[in-house]
Amino acid sequence: MTRLRKMMLEELERRNYSALTTSCYIRAVEDFAHYFHRPPNQLRPEHIREYQAYLFRKRKLAPSTVTQQLAALRFFFVQTLKRPWSAAETPYPKKVLHLPTVLSQEEVARLIDSAANPFHRILLTTLYATGARRAELARLQISDIDSQRMVVHIRGGKGRKDRDVMLSPKLLAALREYWCWRKPKVWLFPGGRSHTANQPISVRTTWNACHEAAQRAGLEKKVHPHTLRHCFATHLLEAGADLRTIQILLGHSNLEKTTVYLHLSQRHLHATASPLDSLALSATGKKDKSPQDE
Secondary structure: OOHHHHHHHHHHHHOOOOHHHHHHHHHHHHHHHHHHOOOHHHOOHHHHHHHHHHHHHOOOOOHHHHHHHHHHHHHHHHHHOOOOOOOOOOOOOOOOOOOOOOOOHHHHHHHHHOOOOHHHHHHHHHHHHHOOOHHHHHOOEHHHEEOOOOEEEEOOOOOOOOEEEEOOHHHHHHHHHHHHHHOOOOEOOEOOOOOOOOOEOOHHHHHHHHHHHHHHHOOOOOOOHHHHHHHHHHHHHHOOOOHHHHHHHHOOOOHHHHHHHHHOOHHHHHOOOOHHHHOOOOOOOOOOOOHHHO
16 A cells, blocks of 8 residues: 555545545546556646546546546545645536436336346345435345334445435335345345355445346336436325425435426426416417408
8 A cells, every 4th residue: 555545545534434435535546646647646736637628528427427536636635635726726517417317116116027136136126115325225234124113224324324214014025035045144235256245245236236127127218226216216206205304315415406306206297287288379280361361
């Protein structure tokens, strides 16, 4: 481990950053240094600006991904190297709001039924039933399934925040069947080739399970694990749940993030009539005849 890497890890640990964020930040700085073939502490703001343009122009990364890369570099320069950082010289990209892909309930059922194997099926079922992020799913332990209170404890979510979500009776039955078959000891979904290792699954395992099931189901939409989180929230909203409740279940820090599901909910979209419907129009394609037409 290099001295700079050790220094950055210590700064991240001091601030209690999550393991996922730590990994992303370290990798971002490594990629930055690799691009210029120089140690990162020898690089300057002009290198950051060039690298930011490269991320957009060559790698075609989304603005949110570039923002994450810049946040990692900012942390490295400000917190690790104790150097100043000018937001004016290196501005974050303008945010672009894209509505997420949402499947219908029939499509979700097809996706789960098309899982490549029983282990993939229980992963997809748990994702949809809890609205968990894939990293949160990977960290679930046996003790997090509280059948007495019928809740699932999701620990160490985004921002190091814990939360409880509902435990569906259908999910509980599926998990009990899965436990009898696999008998996990600590992690609910152990990793390893036989899924018996003393470590959780990787987030890649969940991504593969979702991707393979979508192909087998013949879904034309782009589907990934986070899609099931969007489906969880949208279908709850369509069933009558209020935004504040959905915000808590998703672990959103503010309600603004949750309001995106208003744009996706058919119940809310169909409840508002188009202004066209109130216009008194003549029959389509017909015009009143003028005297000159006679």
